[in-house]
Amino acid sequence: MSTVIKSSIARKVVMALSGLFLVFFLALHVTINFTSVVSPDLFNTWSHFMGYNGLVQYIMQPILIAGVIVHFVMGIVLEIQNNKARTVKYVKYKGGDNASWVSRNMIVTGLVVLAFLGLHFYDFWVHEMTYKYIESSPEDPTRYYEETVMKFAPMWRTLLYVVSFVLLSLHLWHGFASSFQSMGFNNKYTPVLKKFTQAYAIVVPLVFIFIAVYHHFNPISH
Amino acid sequence: MKIYLKVWRQKDASAKGELVDYTMESVEGDMSFLEMLDILNEDLIAKGEIPVEFDHDCREGICGTCSLQINGRPHGPDRLITACQLHMRSFKDGDTIVIEPFRAKAFPVVKDLIVDRTSFERIQQAGGFISVNTSGQPVDANAIPIEKEFADKAFNAATCIGCGACVAACKNASAMLFTSAKVSQFALLPQGKVEAVERVQNMVRQMDLEGFGNCTNTGACEIECPKGISLENIARMNREYLSASLKG
Numbered sequence: 001m002s003t004v005i006k007s008s009i010a011r012k013v014v015m016a017l018s019g020l021f022l023v024f025f026l027a028l029h030v031t032i033n034f035t036s037v038v039s040p041d042l043f044n045t046w047s048h049f050m051g052y053n054g055l056v057q058y059i060m061q062p063i064l065i066a067g068v069i070v071h072f073v074m075g076i077v078l079e080i081q082n083n084k085a086r087t088v089k090y091v092k093y094k095g096g097d098n099a100s101w102v103s104r105n106m107i108v109t110g111l112v113v114l115a116f117l118g119l120h121f122y123d124f125w126v127h128e129m130t131y132k133y134i135e136s137s138p139e140d141p142t143r144y145y146e147e148t149v150m151k152f153a154p155m156w157r158t159l160l161y162v163v164s165f166v167l168l169s170l171h172l173w174h175g176f177a178s179s180f181q182s183m184g185f186n187n188k189y190t191p192v193l194k195k196f197t198q199a200y201a202i203v204v205p206l207v208f209i210f211i212a213v214y215h216h217f218n219p220i221s222h
Numbered sequence: 223m224k225i226y227l228k229v230w231r232q233k234d235a236s237a238k239g240e241l242v243d244y245t246m247e248s249v250e251g252d253m254s255f256l257e258m259l260d261i262l263n264e265d266l267i268a269k270g271e272i273p274v275e276f277d278h279d280c281r282e283g284i285c286g287t288c289s290l291q292i293n294g295r296p297h298g299p300d301r302l303i304t305a306c307q308l309h310m311r312s313f314k315d316g317d318t319i320v321i322e323p324f325r326a327k328a329f330p331v332v333k334d335l336i337v338d339r340t341s342f343e344r345i346q347q348a349g350g351f352i353s354v355n356t357s358g359q360p361v362d363a364n365a366i367p368i369e370k371e372f373a374d375k376a377f378n379a380a381t382c383i384g385c386g387a388c389v390a391a392c393k394n395a396s397a398m399l400f401t402s403a404k405v406s407q408f409a410l411l412p413q414g415k416v417e418a419v420e421r422v423q424n425m426v427r428q429m430d431l432e433g434f435g436n437c438t439n440t441g442a443c444e445i446e447c448p449k450g451i452s453l454e455n456i457a458r459m460n461r462e463y464l465s466a467s468l469k470g
Contacts, residue, residue, distance in 0.1 A: 182460060
C-alpha cells in the first residue's frame with residue numbers, strides 16, 4: 001500500500017479527489033452566500049444553522065479543513081518533484097505553443113487562492129471561533145447578514161476578493177476538468193463534461209464577485 | 223537562404239555546455255533539418271573543428287531516434303513529424319534557430335545534442351511485453367476476434383516510437399504519455415490482459431524511479447507527439463493502475 005501512496009498516479013488521484021471535494025463545497029458555499037443578496041433573513045437562518053449545527057461544526061468543518069490542507073500540501077509536494085525532474089532548463093522554451101497558461105501555472109493560481117483563504121479565514125472563521133469559543137458570546141441568529149455586509153465596506157477588501165475569485169476561476173478552469181482525467185475518466189462524454197466544468201469555473205466565481213461587489217455598493221444604513 | 227544557428231555544445235556528460243553561434247549561408251528550403259546539420263558538420267570538419275553530435279537513424283520519421291528541441295519545441299514548429307521530417311522551408315531567410323537537447327533529469331546529456339534515453343528502455347523492460355504463450359495452446363491469439371474500436375486504439379497506442387518528445391515538451395518532464403501508450407497497447411488486447419495488473423504497476427514504478435515528473439494534464443505531450451498519441455491513453459493507464467492497486 002505504501003508503494004501505491006508514493007506513486008505519481010496515486011498522488012494525482014489524491015489531488016483530484018480533494019479538488020473535487022472542494023469544488024462541491026464551493027457550490028454549497030456560493031448557494032448560501034447568494035441568499036444574502038436575495039433575503040437577509042434566509043442568509044441569517046442558513047448561517048446560524050451552519051455555525052451551530054453539530055454535524056457541520058464537528059464533522060463537516062474538520063473534513064473541509066483537512067481537504068484544503070491535503071490539496072495544498074500534495075500540490076506543493078508534486079510541484080517540488082516536477083521541478084526536480086528538469087534540473088537544467090531550456091534556454092528557449094515555448095510552452096505557450098502547446099499548452100495553455102492556466103494549465104502551466106496551477107501552482108501560481110493555487111498559491112494566490114491559498115493566500116486569499118488566509119484572509120478569508122481571518123475575516124470569517126477566526127471571527128466566528130473568537131465569538132463562540134473565546135468570548136463565549138451568546139447565540140444571535142440575526143447577526144450574520146450585517147457582519148458580512150460590513151466586511152465588504154472597505155474597497156481594498158472587496159478588490160482583494162474580486163481578484164482572488166478571478167484567480168480561483170482560472171484554477172478551476174483547468175483543475176476541475178483535469179481531475180477527471182487524473183482519475184481515468186476520458187471517453188465520449190469528456191467534451192460535454194469539459195464544457196460543464198468550464199461553465200462552472202466561470203459562473204461560481206462570477207457569483208462570488210457579484211455578492212462582494214453588491215454588498216460593497218449596498219451598505220447597511222442605520 | 224541565410225540561417226543563424228545557436229547550437230547547444232557540450233563536450234561530455236559532466237561538462238558545462240553553452241549555445242554556440244553558427245551562420246549557414248546557403249540553406250535550401252527542400253533540405254531536411256538534419257541535412258542542414260550535415261552541411262554544418264561538413265563545414266566544421268573542413269575547418270578542422272569538432273562536428274555537432276546529434277542522434278539520427280532512419281530519417282524517415284519512424285525510428286524515434288532524432289531528438290532535437292528546435293526553437294523551444296521538440297521536433298520543431300511543425301506538428302506530427304519528427305525532426306528528420308522537418309524541412310527548412312518551415313523557416314525564413316534570416317531566421318535564428320536555437321537547437322537544444324531534450325531536457326529532463328531522466329534524459330542526461332551525453333554530448334552536444336545527444337541524450338541518454340535508456341530510461342524509456344528500462345520502463346519497457348519493466349512490463350512492456352507479453353510473456354504468456356499466444357501461439358495455439360489452446361487457442362491461437364490471432365484467432366481471437368477483437369472489436370475494431372479496441373483494435374484501432376491498441377494499434378494507435380503501438381505507433382509510439384519512444385522518441386521522448388512528450389517528456390521534452392512537458393513542463394514537468396513527465397513520461398506519462400510514453401508509458402501509457404506502452405501500457406495501453408497491451409491493456410486493450412486479450413493477450414495483454416493476463417499480465418495487466420503486474421504490467422501497469424511495474425511500469426509506473428519504474429517510471430517514477432527514473433525521476434520523471436508528474437502529469438498535470440497540460441496536454442503539451444499530445445500536441446508535440448509526432449505520432450499523435452492521445453491523452454486518452456494516460457486516462458486509461460490511470461484506470462488500469464487504480465484498478466490494479468485495488469486488486470493488490
